Amino acid sequence: MTQHRFHMPNDTGRRAFTLTELLIAVVVLLVILLAVSRIMTTTSEVTTIGRATSDINQDIVAIERQMRRDLQRVSRDGFFVIRCIAVPNNIRG
16 A cells, blocks of 8 residues: 655745634724724714813803893993893703
């Protein structure tokens, strides 16, 4: 009987990735995607808070302006009346 010898390729001519290398690449990609997702979420939250703060500041400026106008119109002979006006808060429907 003749014995067959199989030729084992050496590592110098390797052209493909191993399964371990592919798994490591996928894990690194997932870590990067999670980090970018967290950054985007944080940026969105900061933007929302900034917009809300800006809206509040605009309201405060309008209230201060109206109060200054009202106080300038008060005469020495008259009296000051405070009215309460309800403003609906249905911005989001």
